[in-house]
Structures are given as structure tokens and as C-alpha cells.
Amino acid sequence: MSGTKPGKTGAIADEKLVAEVVAALAFNEAGLIPAIAQQYDSGEVLMLAWMNAEAVRETLQAGRACYWSRSRGQLWRKGESSGHVQQLVEFRYDCDRDAVLLVVDQTGPACHTERPNCFFHAVRDGSVRIISEPRPQD
Amino acid sequence: MSGTKPGKTGAIADEKLVAEVVAALAFNEAGLIPAIAQQYDSGEVLMLAWMNAEAVRETLQAGRACYWSRSRGQLWRKGESSGHVQQLVEFRYDCDRDAVLLVVDQTGPACHTERPNCFFHAVRDGSVRIISEPRPQD
Numbered sequence: 001m002s003g004t005k006p007g008k009t010g011a012i013a014d015e016k017l018v019a020e021v022v023a024a025l026a027f028n029e030a031g032l033i034p035a036i037a038q039q040y041d042s043g044e045v046l047m048l049a050w051m052n053a054e055a056v057r058e059t060l061q062a063g064r065a066c067y068w069s070r071s072r073g074q075l076w077r078k079g080e081s082s083g084h085v086q087q088l089v090e091f092r093y094d095c096d097r098d099a100v101l102l103v104v105d106q107t108g109p110a111c112h113t114e115r116p117n118c119f120f121h122a123v124r125d126g127s128v129r130i131i132s133e134p135r136p137q138d
Numbered sequence: 139m140s141g142t143k144p145g146k147t148g149a150i151a152d153e154k155l156v157a158e159v160v161a162a163l164a165f166n167e168a169g170l171i172p173a174i175a176q177q178y179d180s181g182e183v184l185m186l187a188w189m190n191a192e193a194v195r196e197t198l199q200a201g202r203a204c205y206w207s208r209s210r211g212q213l214w215r216k217g218e219s220s221g222h223v224q225q226l227v228e229f230r231y232d233c234d235r236d237a238v239l240l241v242v243d244q245t246g247p248a249c250h251t252e253r254p255n256c257f258f259h260a261v262r263d264g265s266v267r268i269i270s271e272p273r274p275q276d
Contacts, residue, residue, distance in 0.1 A: 013261055021261060034172050036183060043181020045174060048237040060261065092269075094256035095249055099186035101257040111233050118232035119239040123151055123159060123198065131230075 011088040013060040021060060021091070022053045026098040032068060035100040037110065040089040046110035047118040049076070051100060063088045065102050084108035109135050149226040151198040159198060159229070160191045164236040170206060173238040175248065178227040184248035185256040187214070189238060201226045203240050222246035247273050 013021065027033050031053065037046040049067040051059070055075055058066040065086035069076035079085030086104035093100050111118040114134035122131045151159065165171050169191065175184040187205040189197070193213055196204040203224035207214035217223030224242035231238050249256040252272035260269045 011261070014264070017261065017264060017266070020266060024259075024266070034186060036174055036186060038181075038183055043176075043183075045176055045181075045183065045239055048172060048174060048232065091261040092257040093259045094186065095251050095253075095258070096256070097259075099256070101183055113233050115233075118234070118237070119230040120233070121162075121231045121235070123149070123155065123229040126152070126155065128155070128158060128162070 011090055012063040013091075015061075018057050018060045021093075022056055024097055025053075025056065025093060025100070026096065027053065028098070032070070033098060033100055035065075035067065035102055037065060037086055037102045037104050037106070039106055040103045041105075044117055045119060046086075046104070046106055046116075049078075056100070059088060059102070060091055065104055079107065082108070082112075084110065086110070149228055150201045151229075153199075156195050156198045159231075160194055162235055163191075163194065163231060163238070164234065165191065166236075170208070171236060171238055173203075173205065173240055175203060175224055175240045175242050175244070177244055178241045179243075182255055183257060184224075184242070184244055184254075187216075194238070197226060197240070198229055203242055217245065220246065220250075222248065224248070 025033055032050045034048055035051045036048050039046055050070055052068040055066045055068045065078045067076045067078060085107050088104055090103040109116050115132045116135060120130055120132045122129050163171055170188045172186055173189045174186050177184055188208055190206040193204045193206045203216045205214045205216060223245050226242055228241040247254050253270045254273060258268055258270045260267050
């Protein structure tokens with residue numbers, strides 16, 4: 001996929017660059033922007049979550065995905081309790097600057113259901129099917 | 139990636155199944171849900187757009203991606219004027235039912251800038267870089 005190896009310090013931004021990115025992004029009326037997380041090597045779409053300016057800042061400075069939890073109303077450092085962190089490989093955003101793509105290296109399952117990714121409902125052959133199962137962790 | 143070949147009629151849903159999917163999805167207060175389009179074979183994340191119930195219905199019945207244009211306030215049949223259609227390979231949604239993943243086969247560039255995908259701004263090696271160029275069409 002991206003060809004970029006995880007762990008590159010190029011994924012991490014200094015204060016000036018972070019400010020440039022935050023200023024460039026078009027956050028919605030609630031101060032949020034949708035962010036897609038994609039596994040850097042397989043191309044698997046892992047999840048979609050939301051970021052505010054502070055989550056963007058932290059993600060770019062720490063080199064790990066940090067979102068804004070709309071349900072809890074607070075920063076959500078992905079994997080902080082589960083250990084299922086997402087190391088940032090590259091931070092991208094789109095033509096309209098209103099969507100983010102985080103190219104990451106996922107540790108463990110991305111989904112809170114313990115599935116590899118969150119998109120496990122599929123319309124397939126005439127019904128909605130569950131296409132992956134929870135993956136027990138070692 | 140998905141391993142599913144495009145053109146499978148399994149991607150198309152009858153009226154009952156469409157109703158089931160629409161009822162399952164958690165549309166936001168504006169009646170919309172974010173939808174990621176991903177190229178079925180390469181795994182490339184093409185774009186993020188929005189769907190309302192009618193766009194979900196049309197996508198599942200026609201087997202082609204149809205979104206809701208927030209700027210124009212109308213259905214957006216992707217590629218209707220440009221020819222850059224997205225044939226539906228599989229319709230998926232996530233654990234929280236508040237995000238859609240359209241696995242598609244993209245004709246031509248996905249982005250209105252004529253780039254292959256919309257995520258062409260990248261934070262790379264200390265600056266924001268444009269990582270793809272418009273691709274002239276035949």
C-alpha cells in the first residue's frame with residue numbers, strides 16, 4: 001500500500017507544522033472532523049472515528065492515533081486501556097480538507113468487539129452477514 | 139483485498155433487504171451517515187462522502203455509489219456527469235452502525251481534481267506535501 005514503513009519519524013510533526021495542519025482542516029460545526037484509520041501495509045480499512053483540533057495535535061506530536069470520543073466527550077487515546085494502539089505512519093487529508101486518513105500500524109484488533117476491523121456487517125448474497133469473528137488475544 | 143469480483147449481483151439488494159439496512163444504520167441528526175469508498179482490489183481509500191437513506195437505497199438497488207451532496211442539497215450519483223462511476227462490489231457498515239464502507243470498482247479518478255483519490259495532502263518529512271498529481275484522462 002503506502003510503502004512507508006511504520007516508525008518513521010517523518011510521521012511526527014513539530015509545533016509549527018501541527019498548527020499549519022490544524023489551520024488547514026475544515027472542522028464541522030461541532031469542531032470535529034471524520035478520520036479513517038487504514039492499516040499501512042494491507043490497506044485494510046480499520047475504523048472511522050472523529051478528531052477535534054486537540055486530537056489532531058496529539059496524534060501528530062505523539063505519532064499515535066488519538067481521537068475525540070463523542071460518547072464520552074473526551075480525548076480517546078486509542079489503545080490506552082486495551083493496548084490496541086495505532087502507530088501513525090502517515091497523516092493525510094482530502095481535497096476538501098474535511099476528512100482525514102490516518103495510515104497506521106494497528107496493534108491487535110482495531111474494533112472494540114475484538115474483531116480486526118469495525119466494518120464486519122456486509123450486504124452479501126441477499127442478507128446482512130457478519131463477515132469476521134472476534135479474534136482472541138494471546 | 140476483498141477478493142470479491144466486481145459485477146457480482148450479490149452487491150445488489152431487494153426492497154426488503156434495503157429496508158433492513160436503512161433501519162439498521164444510525165444516521166446523524168441531519169439524516170446523514172459518512173461513507174468511505176475503497177477500491178476493491180488495491181485497497182486504496184478513494185474518498186469520504188455522505189449518504190442519506192435515499193442514497194443508501196439507490197446505491198443498494200442500482201449497484202452504483204450514490205451519495206448525498208451536502209453543498210448542493212441533493213442526491214449525487216457519483217460519475218453521472220464525469221463518467222467516473224463506482225460500481226458497488228460490497229456494502230458494509232461498522233460495529234456502531236454509524237459509518238459505511240463501500241467496496242467499489244472505480245472508473246477513472248475518484249477525486250474531482252482528477253487525482254486517483256481525494257487524500258493527496260500528506261504530512262511527510264516536516265511539511266504538508268501533495269503526493270499525487272491530476273491524471274489526464276484518455
